[in-house]
Amino acid sequence: MQVSVKYFASLRELMGEASSVIDLEESVSVSELWQSILDSKDVKFDNVMMAVNMEYVKSEHQLKSGDEVAFFPPVTGG
Amino acid sequence: MQVSVKYFASLRELMGEASSVIDLEESVSVSELWQSILDSKDVKFDNVMMAVNMEYVKSEHQLKSGDEVAFFPPVTGG
Amino acid sequence: MLIEIRKKPFNAYAEMQYYLDSLVIDGKYGATANFVGTMRDFNEDKKVTYMTLEHYPGMTEKHLNAIAKEAIEKWQLLDVLILHRIGKVKITEDIVLVACWSAHRKEAFESCRMIMEQLKSSAPFWKKEETGSGAKWVEKNTPGF
Amino acid sequence: MLIEIRKKPFNAYAEMQYYLDSLVIDGKYGATANFVGTMRDFNEDKKVTYMTLEHYPGMTEKHLNAIAKEAIEKWQLLDVLILHRIGKVKITEDIVLVACWSAHRKEAFESCRMIMEQLKSSAPFWKKEETGSGAKWVEKNTPGF
Numbered sequence: 001m002q003v004s005v006k007y008f009a010s011l012r013e014l015m016g017e018a019s020s021v022i023d024l025e026e027s028v029s030v031s032e033l034w035q036s037i038l039d040s041k042d043v044k045f046d047n048v049m050m051a052v053n054m055e056y057v058k059s060e061h062q063l064k065s066g067d068e069v070a071f072f073p074p075v076t077g078g
Numbered sequence: 079m080q081v082s083v084k085y086f087a088s089l090r091e092l093m094g095e096a097s098s099v100i101d102l103e104e105s106v107s108v109s110e111l112w113q114s115i116l117d118s119k120d121v122k123f124d125n126v127m128m129a130v131n132m133e134y135v136k137s138e139h140q141l142k143s144g145d146e147v148a149f150f151p152p153v154t155g156g
Numbered sequence: 157m158l159i160e161i162r163k164k165p166f167n168a169y170a171e172m173q174y175y176l177d178s179l180v181i182d183g184k185y186g187a188t189a190n191f192v193g194t195m196r197d198f199n200e201d202k203k204v205t206y207m208t209l210e211h212y213p214g215m216t217e218k219h220l221n222a223i224a225k226e227a228i229e230k231w232q233l234l235d236v237l238i239l240h241r242i243g244k245v246k247i248t249e250d251i252v253l254v255a256c257w258s259a260h261r262k263e264a265f266e267s268c269r270m271i272m273e274q275l276k277s278s279a280p281f282w283k284k285e286e287t288g289s290g291a292k293w294v295e296k297n298t299p300g301f
Numbered sequence: 302m303l304i305e306i307r308k309k310p311f312n313a314y315a316e317m318q319y320y321l322d323s324l325v326i327d328g329k330y331g332a333t334a335n336f337v338g339t340m341r342d343f344n345e346d347k348k349v350t351y352m353t354l355e356h357y358p359g360m361t362e363k364h365l366n367a368i369a370k371e372a373i374e375k376w377q378l379l380d381v382l383i384l385h386r387i388g389k390v391k392i393t394e395d396i397v398l399v400a401c402w403s404a405h406r407k408e409a410f411e412s413c414r415m416i417m418e419q420l421k422s423s424a425p426f427w428k429k430e431e432t433g434s435g436a437k438w439v440e441k442n443t444p445g446f
Contacts, residue, residue, distance in 0.1 A: 006357070008355060008357055008425065008427060009355050009427035009429070009438055010427070010438040051357075051360060051425075054357075054359050054360035054363050054364075055360075055363075056423070070357060070360065070425075072357070072425060072427070073427065073438070073440075074440070074441050075421075075422070075423060075424060075425055075426055075427060075442075076426065076427050076428045076438075076439040076440070076441065076442050077354070077356070077385060077396075077397070077420060077421065077424050077425075077426025077427070077428070077442075078261075078338050078385075078396065078397045078417060078420045078421040078424070078426070078442065084212070086210060086212055086280065086282060087210055087282035087284070087293055088282070088293040129212075129215060129280075132212075132214050132215035132218050132219075133215075133218075134278070148212060148215065148280075150212070150280060150282070151282065151293070151295075152295070152296050153276075153277070153278060153279060153280055153281055153282060153297075154281065154282050154283045154293075154294040154295070154296060154297050155209070155211070155240065155251075155252070155275060155276065155279050155280075155281025155282070155283070155297075156193050156240075156251065156252045156272060156275045156276040156279070156281070156297065156406075167318070168333075169314035169315070169317045169318040169321075170314070170318070172314045172317075173312070173314040173315070176314075182392070182393045183340075183341055183342030183343075183392045183393060184341065184342070185339055185341070186338060186339055186340070186341040187336070187337070187338060187339070188313075188336070188337040188339065189334070189335070189336050189413075190334070190335040190336070190337070191332070191333070191334050191335070191406065191409070191410070192332070192333040192335070193331060193332060193406065194330055194331055194332070194333065195328075195331070196328055196329065196330070196331040196404065197328030197329070198328075247327070247328045248327045248328060259341065260443055261336065261338065261417060261443075261445055262443075262444070262445050262446065264336070265336070265410075265413075265414050265417075265445075268334075268410075269410050272406060272410075298405055298406075298407075299407070300406055300407055300410075301407065
């Protein structure tokens with residue numbers, strides 16, 4: 001299955017891209033996806049926030065085909 | 079000695095006057111003045127607030143000649 | 157700092173802008189908390205058609221000044237504005253405006269609320285409501301906490 | 302209820318008046334609490350010359366809507382307005398405006414502050430500050446309590 005992944009702010013700069021489409025096995029959690037991205041890019045990033053389809057999710061949230069997954073640093077608006 | 083006395087809002091209406099000048103003995107507290115006013119007018123009034131020279135005072139505050147004494151109901155501004 | 161008692165209706169947001177334009181705190185303030193109290197057409201389930209606000213000339217201004225100065229000191233505020241209506245107030249007219257400027261939001265929020273509570277509980281103003289079936293002095297303010 | 306992300310500078314008090322004029326809550330609201338966050342020339346003792354605000358189009362709006370709706374329900378608010386800047390923001394420009402209308406002041410004060418805290422801690426916005434010696438992402442917001 002495929003999911004689209006978005007990065008924002010300092011994480012977008014670290015990744016060198018704003019978005020990508022990633023092929024995944026079935027039954028992958030959002031935190032497993034995150035770890036595989038960190039491994040493949042060989043980077044570290046603390047305190048990541050995770051959203052799926054524009055809603056915050058817990059790290060064990062199971063992804064499904066077509067999900068829009070977003071990773072970003074702690075928010076600093078207002 | 080003399081003090082001037084002011085009344086506001088419902089208390090002004092109850093007293094039938096906005097202010098008066100009252101002759102007092104020395105060493106009278108603001109609450110003693112208030113009680114003497116209630117007695118002389120034969121009225122009752124609960125929860126009065128008291129100020130002397132435009133500052134709130136405690137009931138035992140001692141009056142002096144020329145003081146401006148104000149009595150009024152609980153405030154309801156804002 | 158500006159404390160004013162107004163006999164005529166005022167527009168709270170025009171007043172905010174006008175006062176802000178007079179301040180020289182550009183770049184210093186990051187937070188403005190602002191409260192506007194407005195005349196409703198009801199109070200405690202009664203219909204109200206208008207009200208009359210009385211104050212104690214001299215003491216009211218002095219007391220509001222003391223409240224504002226205490227807040228400025230306690231929260232290290234950059235500025236405070238307080239406007240309050242007196243006289244005959246119609247429905248939808250603004251009764252009170254309190255605004256606090258500070259570097260950070262915590263101080264602006266806390267001081268604005270505390271000034272309003274102190275104003276409500278101790279500033280010498282009295283409201284008489286016209287309910288259609290006669291005028292009546294308001295006996296106490298609704299609690300703020 | 303209005304939630305808007307603005308690319309261009311806005312004037313908070315003109316926006317307040319403009320939005321209020323569109324509401325049909327005359328006589329119902331007695332309390333308006335309002336917070337304006339404004340661009341300072343410093344952050345954590347560093348000089349800042351301007352900043353750039355990024356957001357997550359779609360999610361940011363959705364998330365702010367959810368915050369506002371929850372506040373309206375919890376505090377029985379009559380209305381809520383949230384405006385937030387994105388893009389390049391200069392010193393003295395307003396970043397965020399939150400306003401809450403209610404019958405009584407307690408609800409307006411509490412909801413306005415809670416919306417701001419939730420916005421600060423969870424709405425997807427990120428600030429990058431230009432300090433003169435290079436641009437830097439802000440790592441976290443200052444605490445609000």
